[in-house]
Amino acid sequence: INILEPKMKVPELMKNIDIVNQGESYSLNVSKAKTPKLGKGEVLLKVFSSGINRADIFQSQGKYPPPSGASNILGLEVSGEVIKKSADVHTLNIGDKVCALLSGGGYAEYASAHSELCFLIPENIDKFSASALPEAIFTIWHNIFQLGNLTKNETILIHGGSSGIGTMGIQIAKIFKNRIIVTAGTEEKCEACINLGADEAINYRKNDFLSYIQNNVPTKRVDVILDMVGGEYIEKNIRLLRYNGRLIFIAFINGSKVNIDLLKVMTKKLIITGSTLRSQSLENKIEIAKSIRKNLWPLAKSGHIKPVIDSTYSFTKAMEAHNRMKSGEHIGKILLINK
């Protein structure tokens, strides 16, 4: 593969975050690793910032190994500057500032990214905050709109409304004129969701979401549910969906093993599905990226979609960033900043 020479000198070794004692009591340390080599269609980014995802915690705990071929280094999304590119990349130039979806390798000084999974950072979004966009936008667009086929005027229930994914989901569903109900764990989180555009925010510590919606929401039922909780939510979700409803899983924080009655899946013609981004082929991800470039990126450029940032941690504080996510107190995204 021909690699165009970088303007910036790229060292052979770079700083990265290593997982020490992978398992429940892991820790994260700054270490050195080889700077990534580029494959076909790839660019090398000097990383500004890396978005923290729950998958990073699972990987650190040894529960979520990276797919074959992916970097062992944590980090599924970054923002950065293109400093080197494979000769077959024509859509990006050296010096471009982008954010990118990765299949690993984000917690590092440099990261390789597929050019088709890079997006130019909109002018109104700062170069660090942009790293909060890729995972959330890809996840919301693919699951809610592509798999879930959420249609104008339909009602969507988003569990975990104040998460990085949830805060993005509220904004996008609002733009597409959907009625939005979310669940969240504190009054402060509920308020944040309402401020972002949710029509109803249910504090699940105070109210059972099923009976709350049945008793307080005019529609009583919902068309689409984005679930990252699983466990005892699953049967309630199925009861809450109207005819032709769609239940979409993007995580199972409370577990995926359940005792359920699937009869309503048939009688209500429900669709149960879900996805993880990382398990999808590069071709699939590129297809999703094309659809996002067409349907959503103009909305990020125009300021209608903004990253919601909970907190930022400097590179040496990666473990504190993970602890913040584990605390469950965050609203929006947590970032790891390379400066």
Add this chain to the structure above:
Amino acid sequence: INILEPKMKVPELMKNIDIVNQGESYSLNVSKAKTPKLGKGEVLLKVFSSGINRADIFQSQGKYPPPSGASNILGLEVSGEVIKKSADVHTLNIGDKVCALLSGGGYAEYASAHSELCFLIPENIDKFSASALPEAIFTIWHNIFQLGNLTKNETILIHGGSSGIGTMGIQIAKIFKNRIIVTAGTEEKCEACINLGADEAINYRKNDFLSYIQNNVPTKRVDVILDMVGGEYIEKNIRLLRYNGRLIFIAFINGSKVNIDLLKVMTKKLIITGSTLRSQSLENKIEIAKSIRKNLWPLAKSGHIKPVIDSTYSFTKAMEAHNRMKSGEHIGKILLINK
């Protein structure tokens, strides 16, 4: 509603089959009921034959009440002659011989049917056997092809391959160039499925279908599963599906309450769905009918799709027809003949 006058005299009362002692030990008796009145878009059929469906048994047992507005009389599909029609029906003429999907009322001398759910009987199919087509064709087309999006060269597993639905599914999937695996309960049934075009027929009394497919079928996994069994099949189905696989329920003979792990739904991006015909709106059924008229009816006319008839019973032997279905010994459809 204007009703065009029939050429044949229609009596006020007609023969029908009544459920006596609805419940587990029900019986079926010939009785008298009012001849149906016609609504907008409907035609009155002098019934030649009525197809027996498992739903009829569930209804007789009191487990499957007819939807509101539907006839209380059993029977979800018939063949018959149009002897009267609502004035707004322009697609059918008095004297046309058709088969029709009903939401009830088939076990009778006369039945009303929506004109859009009637299909002219192809010349190569006799007027009795035609009553075996509607439920099977609608079920297969809607579930496997519309919901399941079965695509050329994909592999489909049909549980209950020798049932009325199964025998139709094999024929249609064959035409659309799919690899077809079925399960059935005897060697004779397996042979019938192979003769209809199945590539593999697994006798589930001799072999576990999951390990059989994993060890003996080159693809090892399947793309689409049509399941009418449920119960312990469900987890096995989920394990057997490849990435992007679809699991579609049309019945739960072994129950719908299960203990399962839904993790693979997310990691393999599966779709779990299903439907019953009767619970769908008239508009939905008409949409399905349009697609069938375009995609499948020409294949019935050309002799590529044929009803597979297990046995026929005269009108007074309805209970024997039900007992035949309950025995599970049938291959193909059981019909109730009005002669």
